[in-house]
Amino acid sequence: MADIQRNLRDTLACVEQSQTAPQTGLLCVLQARLVAVSKTKPVGSIQAAYDIGQRHFGENYLQELVEKSRQLSQDICWHYIGQLQTNKCKALAEVPNLWAVETIDSVKRARALNTACQHRPTPLNIFVQVNTSQEENKGGIPVAEAETLCRYVLDDCPQLHLLGLMTIGSVEHSGRIPNPDFQLMAKLQADLSRTLGRDLELSMGMSHDYQHALKMGATNVRVGSSIFGARAPKV
Numbered sequence: 001m002a003d004i005q006r007n008l009r010d011t012l013a014c015v016e017q018s019q020t021a022p023q024t025g026l027l028c029v030l031q032a033r034l035v036a037v038s039k040t041k042p043v044g045s046i047q048a049a050y051d052i053g054q055r056h057f058g059e060n061y062l063q064e065l066v067e068k069s070r071q072l073s074q075d076i077c078w079h080y081i082g083q084l085q086t087n088k089c090k091a092l093a094e095v096p097n098l099w100a101v102e103t104i105d106s107v108k109r110a111r112a113l114n115t116a117c118q119h120r121p122t123p124l125n126i127f128v129q130v131n132t133s134q135e136e137n138k139g140g141i142p143v144a145e146a147e148t149l150c151r152y153v154l155d156d157c158p159q160l161h162l163l164g165l166m167t168i169g170s171v172e173h174s175g176r177i178p179n180p181d182f183q184l185m186a187k188l189q190a191d192l193s194r195t196l197g198r199d200l201e202l203s204m205g206m207s208h209d210y211q212h213a214l215k216m217g218a219t220n221v222r223v224g225s226s227i228f229g230a231r232a233p234k235v
């Protein structure tokens with residue numbers, strides 16, 4: 001637990017440092033948000049991070065999120081970062097302290113989540129997930145269709161609040177500097193912020209590349225293993 005707290009402090013320091021690089025976006029005055037990705041990790045690990053002030057946590061699996069949200073403090077801000085299935089939207093929307101869904105990648109899923117959020121007191125934050133690497137197996141909407149989906153959320157989903165764009169990026173690109181996925185997202189963010197007339201956030205960067213992502217304009221980074229330790233491989 002002491003390790004987790006030390007890792008978290010180190011990560012936060014890195015986030016702050018990387019942010020001192022000159023930024024071009026309109027959001028440069030904001031402190032970037034660190035989402036501690038706690039998938040597969042026990043509630044004790046989350047509590048250790050919580051105890052030193054961390055509030056934003058990310059989960060990929062619905063059942064795990066539901067259980068953890070019941071066991072932990074209600075002032076945690078949960079981010080759902082797993083693939084979204086339309087038939088799971090209702091259960092997801094029932095998590096009272098769900099703060100954002102980062103993986104909206106089709107009109108169908110936006111519509112399903114909007115309907116599922118009917119009874120929430122305030123609109124739910126969402127990110128439109130973009131597939132920047134054109135990999136078949138990656139979630140995300142093609143770059144060329146991102147604007148249409150953003151407009152759909154803005155015009156037809158009153159229960160959703162469009163916060164920004166998200167990408168996972170390809171493993172292949174992840175070691176490259178500058179990372180072509182991040183470059184593409186920074187351009188898309190600038191273009192869409194202009195055409196939609198609102199500032200969009202950028203969720204990109206994970207343990208191995210979040211510092212680079214911040215330099216490229218990320219406002220939301222999702223960091224798991226470098227805070228909580230390596231995850232056991234999926235069985």
Ligand SMILES: *Cc1c(COP(=O)(O)O)cnc(C)c1O
Nearest residue numbers: 037060081206207222223224225
């Ligand atoms: C697991 C996961 C992360 C965190 O990955 P790490 O490499 O452990 O930092 C970030 N984003 C998404 C979408 C994930 O599934």
